[in-house]
Amino acid sequence: RKEVEQDPGPFNVPEGATVAFNCTYSNSASQSFFWYRQDCRKEPKLLMSVYSSGNEDGRFTAQLNRASQYISLLIRDSKLSDSATYLCVVNVEGNKLVFGAGTILRVKS
Amino acid sequence: EADIYQTPRYLVIGTGKKITLECSQTMGHDKMYWYQQDPGMELHLIHYSYGVNSTEKGDLSSESTVSRIRTEHFPLTLESARPSHTSQYLCASSEYQLGEQFFGPGTRLTVL
Numbered sequence: 454r455k456e457v458e459q460d461p462g463p464f465n466v467p468e469g470a471t472v473a474f475n476c477t478y479s480n481s482a483s484q485s486f487f488w489y490r491q492d493c494r495k496e497p498k499l500l501m502s503v504y505s506s507g508n509e510d511g512r513f514t515a516q517l518n519r520a521s522q523y524i525s526l527l528i529r530d531s532k533l534s535d536s537a538t539y540l541c542v543v544n545v546e547g548n549k550l551v552f553g554a555g556t557i558l559r560v561k562s
Numbered sequence: 563e564a565d566i567y568q569t570p571r572y573l574v575i576g577t578g579k580k581i582t583l584e585c586s587q588t589m590g591h592d593k594m595y596w597y598q599q600d601p602g603m604e605l606h607l608i609h610y611s612y613g614v615n616s617t618e619k620g621d622l623s624s625e626s627t628v629s630r631i632r633t634e635h636f637p638l639t640l641e642s643a644r645p646s647h648t649s650q651y652l653c654a655s656s657e658y659q660l661g662e663q664f665f666g667p668g669t670r671l672t673v674l
Contacts, residue, residue, distance in 0.1 A: 485660035496652055496665035497605070540605075544660045549621075552597075554604035 454479060455553075456545040463557035470531045474556045476541030477523045487542040488515055488526050491555065497540055500526075531560045565589050568653050568666035575643055576674050583638045583669045585653030593659060594636040597652040598622060599668075605652065611636055612659070643673040 456479045466472050478486075486503035500513065503524050507516040514527040524543075528535055541553040566587040575581055587594070592613045597605040597620075607620030611630040625647070626640050636655075640647055650670050654663040 487662065496668050498665070499662050502662070549607060549610070550660065550663065551607075551621075552605040 456480070456551045457541055457543050457553040459539075459541050459553040459556045461554060461556060463559050465559045465561060466531055468531060468533060468560055468562050470560075471527065471529045472531055472558065473525055473527045474539055474541075474558075475523050475525050476543075476553055476556075477521075478541075478543040478545060479522070480543075480545045481519070481522060483522075483543050483545060485542075485544040485550065486515075486517055486524050487550075488513075488524075489540040489542055489552070491538045491540055493537075497552070500539070528558075531558075533560050533562060536560045566653065566655055566664050566666040568651075568669050570669060571667060572670045574672045574674065577642075577644055579643050581640050581643055581671070583651055583653075583671070585636045585638070585666055586634050587636075587655040587664070587666075588634060589655060589657070589664070590633065591655035591657050591664075592633065593656045594630070595654045595656075595663065596620070596626075596628060596636070596638050597654065598624065599650045599652060601650075609638065643671075645673045647671060647673050 488500045489497040490500045491497040503515040512529045538555040540555045545551045569584045596609040599605045606622035608624040609628040652668045653666040656663045
C-alpha cells in the first residue's frame with residue numbers, strides 16, 4: 454500500500470461545477486498535511502495547508518479526517534484556470550513529507 | 563514568489579558526461595531537498611539536507627551526489643550521466659522540517 458494515495462483522475466468538469474478530491478494516508482501519527490497545485494511542466498506550488506479543524510480559502514476548502522486517515526479538497530465554482538494536477542502531501546514517517554501522485558482536474562467551458 | 567533558482571533549466575548531454583545541477587535560495591532556509599519527477603508521475607525524494615555539511619539520501623535510490631557547503635547552495639552532481647537519468651529534477655527548500663516547501667523551476671535533463 455502506498456503511503457499517500459490519490460485517485461489519479463482525470464476529473465473532467467464544466468465551468469462552475471463543484472469538485473472534490475480525497476487523499477488517504479497510511480500513518481495515523483501524521484501531523485502535517487498540505488495540498489499543492491502543479492501545472493503542466495511546472496513546479497509544485499502550495500495551494501493550502503490542512504488544519505485539524507478544516508480551513509477555507511475563497512473557493513477552496515480543505516478538511517482532515519484523522520479517524521479515517523484522509524484529507525479532502527473541495528473546489529467550488531470551478532474556473533478554467535483551476536485545471537491542473539493537485540498533489541496531496543503528508544508527513545508519513547520521520548520528518549519527511551511524502552507527495553502523492555496527484556489528481557488531474559480538467560475544467561471545460 | 564519563492565526565491566529559489568535552478569540552472570540550467572534545460573540540459574541535453576551525452577552518455578558518460580559529468581554534470582552538476584545548481585540550486586540556490588535566498589530565503590535563508592536550512593532545509594533543502596532534491597526531487598526527481600518523470601512526466602505524469604509523482605515526485606521522488608532523492609536527497610535532502612537540514613543544514614551546512616549535512617546531507618542524506620532520500621527514498622529513491624539515486625546515483626547522484628550532493629553537497630551543502632553554504633546554506634544557500636545545494637548542488638547535485640552526476641559523475642557519469644546515462645539515459646536512465648533523463649528526468650526532471652526539482653529543488654526545494656523550507657524553513658521548518660514539516661513546513662511548506664518552496665520549489666525551484668526545475669531542470670529538465672535529457673541524456674542521449
